[in-house]
Amino acid sequence: MDERTQKRDLVLAPSEYAYMQDVTKGIIKTYTGPTVINPTAQERPVLFNTQKKRFEGCTLEQAVQQSPIAPEGYYLVVKNPSVKGDHPVAGGVYPSPDLHVGRKINITGPCDFALWPGQIVKLVQGHHLRSNQYLLVRVYNEDEARGNWRKAVVKPAAAEAGAPETVGAPPPTLRVPSDLTVGKLLIIKGTDVSFYIPPTGVGVVPDEGGQVYVRDALTLERLEYCILVDQNGKKRYERGPQVVFPEPTETFITKDGHRKFRALELNEIQGLHIKVIAPYEEAGRRYKEGDEIFITGKETAIYFPREEHSLVRYDGKDKHFAVAVPAGEARYVMNRKSGEIRMTLGPAMLLPNPTDEVIVRRVLTDKECMTWYPGNDEALAYNRSLRQVAMHAPTTRAGVVSEGDYERSQRRGGQQKQGALAASVAMEGSSVSKDSAAMMGDVLERGSNFTQPRTLVFNTKYEGVPSVNVYVGYAVMVIDKKGHRRVEQGPKNILLQYDETLEVIELSTGKPKSTDRLILTVFLRVLNNKVGDICEVETSDHVRVRLTYSLRVNFEGDPDRWFEVENYVKFLCDHVRSVLKGAVKRHSIEQFYAGSVDLLRDIILGKSSDKGERAGMKFHENGMHVTDVEVLAVEIDDQRIAALLAEAQHEAVESNITLLRANRGLEVTRRKEEIARQEAEAKTATLKRKAELEVEETASKLRTVLAGIGAEIAQHDERKKAAEAKNAGVDVEHKAQLERDRAVAVFKQEVQKSEQAIRLAALEADAQNAIKRFQAAQAGFSEALLAASNNELLVKVADAMSVQHFIGGKTLTDVVDRIFAGTPLAGLMERVKDRVTSNGGARLSPPPATPSK
Numbered sequence: 024m025d026e027r028t029q030k031r032d033l034v035l036a037p038s039e040y041a042y043m044q045d046v047t048k049g050i051i052k053t054y055t056g057p058t059v060i061n062p063t064a065q066e067r068p069v070l071f072n073t074q075k076k077r078f079e080g081c082t083l084e085q086a087v088q089q090s091p092i093a094p095e096g097y098y099l100v101v102k103n104p105s106v107k108g109d110h111p112v113a114g115g116v117y118p119s120p121d122l123h124v125g126r127k128i129n130i131t132g133p134c135d136f137a138l139w140p141g142q143i144v145k146l147v148q149g150h151h152l153r154s155n156q157y158l159l160v161r162v163y164n165e166d167e168a169r170g171n172w173r174k175a176v177v178k179p180a181a182a183e184a185g186a187p188e189t190v191g192a193p194p195p196t197l198r199v200p201s202d203l204t205v206g207k208l209l210i211i212k213g214t215d216v217s218f219y220i221p222p223t224g225v226g227v228v229p230d231e232g233g234q235v236y237v238r239d240a241l242t243l244e245r246l247e248y249c250i251l252v253d254q255n256g257k258k259r260y261e262r263g264p265q266v267v268f269p270e271p272t273e274t275f276i277t278k279d280g281h282r283k284f285r286a287l288e289l290n291e292i293q294g295l296h297i298k299v300i301a302p303y304e305e306a307g308r309r310y311k312e313g314d315e316i317f318i319t320g321k322e323t324a325i326y327f328p329r330e331e332h333s334l335v336r337y338d339g340k341d342k343h344f345a346v347a348v349p350a351g352e353a354r355y356v357m358n359r360k361s362g363e364i365r366m367t368l369g370p371a372m373l374l375p376n377p378t379d380e381v382i383v384r385r386v387l388t389d390k391e392c393m394t395w396y397p398g399n400d401e402a403l404a405y406n407r408s409l410r411q412v413a414m415h416a417p418t419t420r421a422g423v424v425s426e427g428d429y430e431r432s433q434r435r436g437g438q439q440k441q442g443a444l445a446a447s448v449a450m451e452g453s454s455v456s457k458d459s460a461a462m463m464g465d466v467l468e469r470g471s472n473f474t475q476p477r478t479l480v481f482n483t484k485y486e487g488v489p490s491v492n493v494y495v496g497y498a499v500m501v502i503d504k505k506g507h508r509r510v511e512q513g514p515k516n517i518l519l520q521y522d523e524t525l526e527v528i529e530l531s532t533g534k535p536k537s538t539d540r541l542i543l544t545v546f547l548r549v550l551n552n553k554v555g556d557i558c559e560v561e562t563s564d565h566v567r568v569r570l571t572y573s574l575r576v577n578f579e580g581d582p583d584r585w586f587e588v589e590n591y592v593k594f595l596c597d598h599v600r601s602v603l604k605g606a607v608k609r610h611s612i613e614q615f616y617a618g619s620v621d622l623l624r625d626i627i628l629g630k631s632s633d634k635g636e637r638a639g640m641k642f643h644e645n646g647m648h649v650t651d652v653e654v655l656a657v658e659i660d661d662q663r664i665a666a667l668l669a670e671a672q673h674e675a676v677e678s679n680i681t682l683l684r685a686n687r688g689l690e691v692t693r694r695k696e697e698i699a700r701q702e703a704e705a706k707t708a709t710l711k712r713k714a715e716l717e718v719e720e721t722a723s724k725l726r727t728v729l730a731g732i733g734a735e736i737a738q739h740d741e742r743k744k745a746a747e748a749k750n751a752g753v754d755v756e757h758k759a760q761l762e763r764d765r766a767v768a769v770f771k772q773e774v775q776k777s778e779q780a781i782r783l784a785a786l787e788a789d790a791q792n793a794i795k796r797f798q799a800a801q802a803g804f805s806e807a808l809l810a811a812s813n814n815e816l817l818v819k820v821a822d823a824m825s826v827q828h829f830i831g832g833k834t835l836t837d838v839v840d841r842i843f844a845g846t847p848l849a850g851l852m853e854r855v856k857d858r859v860t861s862n863g864g865a866r867l868s869p870p871p872a873t874p875s876k
Contacts, residue, residue, distance in 0.1 A: 032059055032060060032061045032062070033054075033059070033060040033062070033068075033083045033084075033086070033087065034056075034058075034059050034060075035054060035055065035056030035057060035058050035059070035060065035087065036056045036057060037056050037057050037113065038056065038089060038090045038092065038135055039055075039056040039087055039088065039089060039090065040053060040054060040055045040056065040087075040088055040090055040111065040137035040138070041053075041054050041060060041068060041083075041086040041087050041088060042054075042068065042069045042070065042071065042078070042086060042140050043060065043062060043066045043067070043068055043069070043086075044066065044067055044068075044069045044078065045065055045066055046065055046066070046067055047065050050118060050119065051069065051078065051118075051119050051140040052116050052117065052118055052119070053111045053116065053117045053118075053119070053137060053138075053139060053140060054115075054116050055090075055111045055112065055113050055114060055115055055116075055117075055137045056113065056114065057113070057114055058114050058115065058116070060083075062083070067080055068080070068081055068082065068083050068085070068086030069081065069086065070085060070086060070088075071140060071141060071142075071143075073143050078140070088137075088138075090135050090136060090137045090138075091135060091136070091138065091144045091146060092132075092134075092135040092146075093130065093131070093132030093133060093134050093135070093146060094132050094133055095132055095133050096132065096148065096149045096218075097132040097146060097147065097148050097149055098129055098130060098131045098132055098146075098147055098149060098176075098220045098221075099129070099130045099132070099134070099144050099145070099146055099147075100127055100128075100129055100144065100145040100147060100226070101127060101128050101129075101130060101138075101142060101143070101144050102125075102126070102127040102142065102143040102144070103122045103123060103124050103125070103126065103127075103139075103141050103142045103143065104122065104123050104126060104127070104128045104142070105120050105121070105122055105123070105139055106120065106121040106122065106123055107120065107121075110136035110137060110138075110139070111136065111137040111138075111139065113137075119139060119140045119141070120139060122139060122141055122142065124141070126164070127163075127223075127226075128167075128223040129220070129221055129222060129223045129225075129226075131176055131220055147227075147236070149176065149218055149219070149220045150211075150218065150219045150220070150227060150236055150237055151217065151218055151237070152180070152211070152212075152213035152216055152217055152218070152219065152237060153213050153217075154180065154213045154214050154266065155213060155239065155240045155241075155242045155266045156213040156237050156238065156239055156240060157210055157211060157212050157213055157237075157238055157240050157268050158210070158211035158219060158227050158236060158237060158238065159208060159209075159210060159211075159227070159228040159238060159271060160208070160209050160210075160211060160221055160225050160226065160227050160228065161206065161207070161208050161209075161225070161226055161228050162203050162204065162205055162206065162207040162209070162224060162225055163205060163206075163224065163225070163226055164205065164223070164224040165203050165204055165205050165224070166224070167222075167223045167224030168203045168222065168223075168224030168225050169199060169203050169224070170224070171222035171223045171224055171225075172199045172200075172203075172222055172224075172225075173199070173222075174222045174223075175219065175220060175221055175222040175225070176218070176219065176220035177216050177218070177219055177220075178216065178217050178218035178219075179215065179216060179217070180213060180214055180215055180216055180217040181217070208228070208271030208272065209225075209271060210268060210269070210270065210271055212240075212268050213240070214266070214268075240266050240267060240268045240269075241266070241267040241275065241282055241283055242263075242265075242266050242267075243261065243262065243263025243264060243265055243266075243267060243283055244263045244264055245263055245264050246263070246285055246286045246288075246325060247262075247263040247264075247283050247284065247285060247286065248260060248261060248262045248263065248283065248284060248286060248327050248328065249261050249267055249275060249276075249282055249283045249284070250275070250276040250284075250328070251267070251269055251270075251273040251274065251275055251276070252273065252274060252276055253270065253272055253273050254272045254273075258276075258330050259273070259330075260327070260328060260329055260330055262286075262327055263283075286325050286326060286327050287325070287326040287341075287342065288320075288324070288325055288326075289318070289319060289320035289323060289324055289325070289326055289342075290320040290324070291319065291320045291321050291374075292320070292344065292345035292372045292374055293319065293320055293342055293343065293344055293345070293374075294317050294318060294319040294320070294342070294343045294374060294376075294377075295317070295318045295319075295326060295334060295341070295342060295343065296315070296317055296334070296335040296337075296343065296377045296378065297315065297316045297317070297318055297332050297333070297334060297335065298313075298314075298315055298332070298333045298334075298335050299311065299312055299313060299314040299315070299316065299331060299332065299333075300312060300331060300332070300333045301330065301331040302331070303331045310331070315335070315378045316378070317343075317376045317377060317378050319374065335377070337377070343374065343377060344374070345372040345373055345374035346372070346373045346374075346382060347372055347373075348367060348368070348369035348370060348371045348372070348373050349369050349370055350369050350370040353366050353367060353368045353369060354366070354367050354369075354373055354382055355367075355382065355383050355384065356373070356375050356380050356381070356382055356383070357380065357381055357382075357383045358379060358380060359378075359379055359380060359381055360379060364383070384409060386406055386409040386410055389403060389406070389407070492513075492515075492516055492517075493511055493512065493513030493514065493515045493516075493517060493546070494513045494514060494546075495513050495514045495550070496513065496548060496549060496550035496551060496552075497512075497513045497546045497547065497548055497549065498510055498511065498512045498513065498546075498547045498549045498578070498582065498585065499511050499517070499525050499526070499545050499546060499547070500525065500526035500545075500547075500585075500586045501517065501523050501524075501525060501526075502523070502524060502525070502526055503523045503524070508526070508583070510582035510583060510585060510586070512549065512582065525545040526545065526586055527543055527544070527545055528543075528544060528545070528547060528586065528589060528590070528591070529541045529542070529543060529589055529590045530542040530543075530544065530590065530591075530592050531590055531592040531593040531596070534555060534556060534557045534571075535556055535557045535558065535596070535600075536554075536556050536592055536593060536596040538590070538593060541590070547578070547585060547586065547591075549577065549578035549585065550577055550578075551575060551577065552575070552576040552577065552578075553573055553574070553575055553576070554573070554574045554576055554592055554595060554596065555571075555572070555573040555574075555655075556572065556573075556574070556596045556599070556600075557569065557570065557571050557572075558570045558572070558599070558600045558603050558604070560603055560604050560607040560608070561604070561607070561608060562607055562608065562610055562611055562612045562615055563608060563609060563610060563611050564611050564612055566612040566659060567659075568607070568612070568615065568616075568657060568658065568659055569656070569657075569658040569659075570603065570623070570654070570656070570657060571654075571655040571656040571657075571658075572623065572652055572653060572654050572655055573652070573653040573655060574595065574599065574627075574649050574651075574652055575649065575650050575651040575652070575653075576595065576647055576648065576649055576650070577647075577648050577650055578645070578646050578647060578648070579646050579648050580646040581646065582646075584644075584645055584646050585645055585646055586645070587644060587645045588644055588645040591645055591647060594642070594644070594645075595642070595647060595649075598642070599627060599640070599649075602626060602627070602640075603623070603626060603627075606622075606626040607622075607626075610622070612659070616657065616659070619654065619657045620654045620657075623652065623654050624637070624652055624654070627640055627649060627652045628640065628649065628650075628651070628652060639651075840852070
């Protein structure tokens with residue numbers, strides 16, 4: 024066990040750091056070396072998983088991390104930098120600071136520092152640029168890019184020889200671009216900068232693989248060009264020699280992985296069919312959109328594509344070649360616009376203008392072939408094939424077959440091998456280049472099929488030069504009367520001169536091969552030739568065996584030696600028989616019969632090498648090479664010996680089957696026992712896991728109950744604190760209310776005192792008035808009272824004379840009238856009132872009421 028693990032502490036060396044998390048608070052601290060970490064029970068080591076963006080627990084040893092180091096010429100891309108822009112200082116412990124989450128900065132080396140928890144760093148080597156290289160950079164923070172643009176580490180590229188130098192001018196890369204919006208792509212060219220480290224706010228965009236930052240510009244040599252296409256679809260054509268840097272939104276057009284292409288070299292017998300797709304002017308001539316031109320090597324020896332041109336490609340072919348018309352022959356040329364057909368006599372190199380002309384062939388009827396070329400089956404088949412072409416490939420050229428139609432028919436008919444027709448096909452040269460990779464740029468594909476109207480097929484004369492069609496894998500020997508000889512291999516069409524003929528060879532037939540019946544032919548099968556034969560051999564124990572086999576033969580080396588042996592079949596079979604008889608004689612019948620196929624292959628082809636290849640049997644006399652042998656049958660003439668061998672073989676097979684069954688039973692028993700052990704182990708593990716889960720569940724329930732009790736206690740305390748705070752508020756409000764009620768009561772008391780004083784003054788005034796009234800009415804009133812003899816009248820008088828009636832505003836006269844109404848004193852009271860009126864001229868009325876507040 025490691026020493027640091029036993030002591031439960033961790034020693035950090037310089038340039039090392041580790042994270043420790045307080046499990047009670049979740050705070051993560053950064054320890055930087057050199058230092059010693061003594062973790063407590065509340066701390067655990069953690070690592071920041073940059074993929075999942077989360078902290079994960081680990082061991083103390085795993086928590087040790089190497090500080091990022093950027094040497095000179097490198098820089099660090101730091102994500103989630105500190106708000107203060109600082110880093111943990113060596114030899115200390117620091118809590119996690121606030122981070123700019125989601126931002127990133129570039130720090131140029133040399134430097135090394137520990138990372139705050141949550142930071143991600145990437146070490147990138149500074150970008151060295153050659154003159155034919157560039158960087159693609161993207162702005163991800165406009166403010167940072169604009170403020171730090173001149174802080175980029177830039178080494179200007181050395182000026183080329185002969186290039187003028189601008190004294191005091193900063194490199195183009197140091198000039199702050201006007202447009203630095205987020206997502207803006209910029210090109211850093213190697214012609215301006217030889218070394219570059221981006222500032223904060225700018226990032227270098229890697230290639231599609233994400234590993235390479237420096238991109239190669241395209242170096243064009245002479246006779247080379249490239250095509251760039253922008254995001255808006257506009258194409259740009261550039262010619263060499265130069266170094267081509269794409270714009271940020273441009274990409275190179277590639278074909279088969281190549282970005283640059285060779286210009287087309289034309290001579291006087293070659294041309295290109297061009298369609299004008301945009302108007303332009305050149306050499307004083309105006310070209311309109313839709314014009315078609317034919318460019319040959321006479322006016323343009325080297326052709327570079329341009330954006331106004333589109334190549335017209337017929338059936339996948341770009342370049343048009345002239346057709347050689349030998350002396351004594353001719354070709355038909357048809358005007359595509361007028362339908363006129365003219366004849367061109369040889370010798371000549373015919374290069375028709377495809378915008379107006381096309382080479383055609385004339386078709387003969389069967390009657391014309393039989394009368395013009397009696398007994399010539401090839402001419403008859405040839406013209407019949409042309410009629411098939413006209414039927415299956417109808418065009419607007421009624422009555423004729425174009426070269427393109429004929430070539431398309433040859434591609435379809437190449438799989439059917441139409442005999443003598445194929446012999447005449449290779450005589451005709453193609454008038455259009457098949458090198459479709461020679462041209463890049465805009466290409467217009469044109470078909471040539473349409474619904475054929477009712478037409479007549481014209482005829483023409485078939486060339487009378489005899490020709491021989493040599494198929495694939497065959498060869499013929501051509502000899503002339505002068506003794507010259509040559510070998511022609513297929514696939515090829517041979518035009519025979521007047522004094523030329525073909526060498527005849529003989530082939531043995533039958534099994535075994537013999538010369539009783541020979542085949543005479545001029546064609547020699549040189550590839551994948553198969554020769555079958557039968558050979559009787561005798562083993563060392565005098566048992567005769569009959570072998571049936573097939574040999575695969577190729578002819579190699581100098582073709583002139585292939586025809587040196589007149590009957591190569593007899594020569595091959597005789598030699599193989601001799602070799603087999605001598606080799607089998609050295610083996611017993613049991614040995615030979617058990618491995619007859621491998622033994623025969625070793626005898627004829629030789630031993631197999633480490634790579635599984637065999638040398639084969641070679642014949643230096645005529646270049647024959649036996650590459651394979653197929654053993655078809657091995658038959659023993661003696662039936663008794665054959666039966667004994669079969670019985671022995673059956674016994675061996677039976678023994679092998681018995682052993683195989685026993686082994687299978689043993690394997691089944693082993694598997695059953697192993698399965699039983701695994702089942703028992705699985706059940707034990709299941710019971711153990713269930714017990715662990717029950718313990719964990721019980722602990723979890725206990726923690727839940729304790730947490731609930733703690734929550735209730737905390738809730739009760741909080742409620743108590745809330746009630747106390749509420750009561751304190753109510754007390755304050757109650758005291759304020761009492762003060763307000765006291766102030767109101769005092770005010771009301773003062774108002775009541777004022778009103779009481781006013782009432783007393785009023786009552787006093789009323790009493791004085793009443794006294795005066797009683798004095799005025801005393802004489803008559805006394806008499807009336809003496810006359811009243813019942814107590815009821817006195818009660819009414821007392822009631823009517825109460826102070827309340829006077830205060831209520833009633834006059835004395837009204838009160839008297841009310842009291843004595845209906846009584847015997849009513850008349851007396853009327854007389855009293857009359858006398859009072861006549862004496863004073865005034866009525867008895869109470870004083871005016873004093874208004875109250």
